[in-house]
Amino acid sequence: MNNNLYKYILGIADNSLILGQRLGELCGHGPSLETDIACTNISLDLFGQVRSYYQYAAKVIGDGRTEDDIAMLRKEREYVNVLLVEQPNTDFAYTIGRQFLFDVYHYLLLNKLQNSHDLTLSAIAKKSIKEVSYHQRFSTDWVKRLGDGTEVSHQKMQEAIDGLWTYTDELFHQTEADKIMVSEGVGVDVTSLKEQYYAIVSKILEDATLKTPESKWFQKGGKQGIHTEHLGYLLSDLQYMQRAYPNMEW
Amino acid sequence: MSEEQIKLEAERSRSLEDQFEARIARDEKIEPKDWMPEKYRKTHIRQMSQHAHSEIVGMLPEGNWITRAPSLRRKVALLAKVQDEAGHGLYLYSACETLGVSRDELYEQLHSGKAKYSSIFNYPTITWADMGAIGWLVDGAAIINQVPLCNTSYGPYARAMIRVCKEESFHQRQGYEIMIKLANGTPEQKEMAQDALNRWWWPSLMMLGPTDDVSVHTEQSMKWKLKRKSNDDLRQQFIDQTVPQADLIGLTIPDSDLKWNEERKSYDFGEINWDEFWQVVKGHGPMNKERMKARVGAWERGEWVRDAAMTHAKKKQKQAV
Amino acid sequence: MSTKNWPLWEVFVRSKNGLEHRHFGSLHAADAEMALENARDVYTRRNEGVSIWVVESKNITASNPENNGELFEPAQDKIYRHPTFYDLPDEVKHM
Numbered sequence: 001m002n003n004n005l006y007k008y009i010l011g012i013a014d015n016s017l018i019l020g021q022r023l024g025e026l027c028g029h030g031p032s033l034e035t036d037i038a039c040t041n042i043s044l045d046l047f048g049q050v051r052s053y054y055q056y057a058a059k060v061i062g063d064g065r066t067e068d069d070i071a072m073l074r075k076e077r078e079y080v081n082v083l084l085v086e087q088p089n090t091d092f093a094y095t096i097g098r099q100f101l102f103d104v105y106h107y108l109l110l111n112k113l114q115n116s117h118d119l120t121l122s123a124i125a126k127k128s129i130k131e132v133s134y135h136q137r138f139s140t141d142w143v144k145r146l147g148d149g150t151e152v153s154h155q156k157m158q159e160a161i162d163g164l165w166t167y168t169d170e171l172f173h174q175t176e177a178d179k180i181m182v183s184e185g186v187g188v189d190v191t192s193l194k195e196q197y198y199a200i201v202s203k204i205l206e207d208a209t210l211k212t213p214e215s216k217w218f219q220k221g222g223k224q225g226i227h228t229e230h231l232g233y234l235l236s237d238l239q240y241m242q243r244a245y246p247n248m249e250w
Numbered sequence: 251m252s253e254e255q256i257k258l259e260a261e262r263s264r265s266l267e268d269q270f271e272a273r274i275a276r277d278e279k280i281e282p283k284d285w286m287p288e289k290y291r292k293t294h295i296r297q298m299s300q301h302a303h304s305e306i307v308g309m310l311p312e313g314n315w316i317t318r319a320p321s322l323r324r325k326v327a328l329l330a331k332v333q334d335e336a337g338h339g340l341y342l343y344s345a346c347e348t349l350g351v352s353r354d355e356l357y358e359q360l361h362s363g364k365a366k367y368s369s370i371f372n373y374p375t376i377t378w379a380d381m382g383a384i385g386w387l388v389d390g391a392a393i394i395n396q397v398p399l400c401n402t403s404y405g406p407y408a409r410a411m412i413r414v415c416k417e418e419s420f421h422q423r424q425g426y427e428i429m430i431k432l433a434n435g436t437p438e439q440k441e442m443a444q445d446a447l448n449r450w451w452w453p454s455l456m457m458l459g460p461t462d463d464v465s466v467h468t469e470q471s472m473k474w475k476l477k478r479k480s481n482d483d484l485r486q487q488f489i490d491q492t493v494p495q496a497d498l499i500g501l502t503i504p505d506s507d508l509k510w511n512e513e514r515k516s517y518d519f520g521e522i523n524w525d526e527f528w529q530v531v532k533g534h535g536p537m538n539k540e541r542m543k544a545r546v547g548a549w550e551r552g553e554w555v556r557d558a559a560m561t562h563a564k565k566k567q568k569q570a571v
Numbered sequence: 572m573s574t575k576n577w578p579l580w581e582v583f584v585r586s587k588n589g590l591e592h593r594h595f596g597s598l599h600a601a602d603a604e605m606a607l608e609n610a611r612d613v614y615t616r617r618n619e620g621v622s623i624w625v626v627e628s629k630n631i632t633a634s635n636p637e638n639n640g641e642l643f644e645p646a647q648d649k650i651y652r653h654p655t656f657y658d659l660p661d662e663v664k665h666m
Contacts, residue, residue: 027329028548029544029548030548031548031553033339033599034340034598034600034605035552036333040330040333041616044329051322051323092552137608141604141608145558149559153561156554238318241320248436248438249435250324250431283636284636285637340598409596410596557575560575560576560601563602566602
């Protein structure tokens with residue numbers, strides 16, 4: 001059993017789980033049928049990735065836990081996703097903003113993770129990066145449409161970026177497990193992605209006629225399991241069946 | 251126009267209509283730009299848009315359980331299924347648009363309550379087993395209705411239905427598999443499955459439409475291949491194929507009058523509560539208001555998004571010139 | 572605020588290399604990129620394609636079925652355009 005590897009996998013997988021769950025909430029409520037279908041596709045991609053990661057994590061931990069146990073039977077403090085992905089679907093600008101700010105990071109991460117010495121992680125990364133490349137294209141296009149659309153949409157998009165900005169720095173924080181995995185050639189040194197991330201994001205925001213926020217005060221804690229109040233509600237939906245009907249097969 | 255001209259015009263259109271009916275009788279397909287009687291056009295817009303609305307409203311009761319699906323495997327299957335329903339709505343709205351009515355107009359009809367959709371979606375989904383029951387029963391009944399439409403006379407409708415039927419083949423299996431798991435599970439799970447069957451059985455039978463003696467559109471629809479079998483025949487087919495499926499997993503159909511009729515080689519069944527059916531159609535079902543609120547809400551909340559995309563597209567076009 | 576409806580686009584998909592693009596259906600999108608992305612999400616969810624064309628529906632010029640007589644019937648009796656028009660002895664191979 002490799003506890004650090006297990007933690008490292010969760011650090012990546014939990015982001016996809018929580019973001020996939022957020023997008024799943026929107027299914028049937030999108031601004032147009034086409035957009036609805038597109039957001040659901042992204043959600044499905046993310047859940048597909050989640051299953052691969054958790055199945056691997058279950059193997060690594062090797063104590064009989066299943067992918068579903070890992071996904072649905074942890075306590076709030078045991079989820080290590082970043083705060084960004086748990087933010088609610090306040091409106092479509094927030095949904096797109098959250099997606100965009102995560103996609104740019106996600107792509108850079110997977111791009112490096114493809115070279116992991118861990119062959120399973122490398123294989124998952126190679127498969128996922130194609131999906132994420134599309135997600136980034138989708139969310140980038142929409143940031144531009146909303147940013148450089150009407151006055152109303154510009155304002156809403158700017159508000160969303162401003163509101164979510166405070167959660168971006170955490171993407172580049174390392175946990176102890178991360179550091180060990182990086183030293184073993186398994187993990188990606190996320191601190192090395194930061195500069196490129198902000199350069200890409202600022203460029204796209206500029207193209208979208210939006211301002212890159214200047215705020216230097218950032219929220220953190222997700223990676224240590226200290227979340228915003230939003231996560232508890234998301235988990236009570238996610239875990240409802242497993243909690244209400246424990247030890248059953250579905 | 252002189253009386254003579256009017257008479258001539260009437261004769262001409264009568265003969266056009268005869269030719270038109272003859273084409274359909276020969277199993278020829280009608281395509282969007284072909285001449286068609288106004289009634290054919292209207293009837294098709296009505297039926298196809300009702301069908302499209304049903305897909306879109308039908309996303310809501312199942313969408314209700316996406317965030318709470320009990321396992322990741324079930325979650326992705328349900329998400330993919332509800333997404334397919336959006337796709338099917340889209341195909342059908344597109345088919346309507348070939349007859350010169352826009353999707354926005356059709357939405358307007360839905361949102362204002364002028365257009366109908368399948369009334370079964372006005373029942374609530376209150377347990378996970380409802381996902382199983384809907385896939386098994388509601389999709390099962392829908393398939394019985396839809397498969398014959400792959401061969402309907404209006405080309406775009408037939409093509410849309412071929413795509414729908416092909417994609418839908420996993421939906422019913424998805425639902426029945428959920429039921430199998432529950433029926434073979436703990437007593438609590440089995441009870442959940444039986445309870446869902448109890449609640450969804452009768453609405454599923456109603457879903458196949460009023461009895462033949464009160465069904466209004468049937469004869470014309472048969473001629474145009476909008477309908478291949480009568481509601482009562484479809485209902486009988488559905489019951490005959492579903493009862494053994496319930497038996498197989500040890501669930502009981504909630505109908506004490508249900509019994510095999512050796513002479514008819516079919517099941518006899520109890521009386522359907524048509525009063526309930528008509529009340530739900532009229533808007534008095536448990537969820538009619540919520541369903542419309544959800545649809546209208548999504549559309550209204552999306553307006554600034556759609557406007558922004560259009561405005562952005564026009565700006566870009568201008569820049570390109 | 573005025574609602575500006577997204578225009579209709581026609582979608583053509585090549586299922587695999589070697590085959591032509593075939594009309595798959597239509598959808599709504601604000602611009603060409605969105606139409607492509609939507610087409611990908613709507614019409615190739617089950618691995619149906621390797622290439623997509625989209626064209627705004629209003630840019631398609633269609634023949635009018637009322638003219639079908641003059642457009643298409645004249646070709647019906649030009650049977651000399653078909654190989655079966657020509658009589659050849661059975662012994663001739665590879666032709």
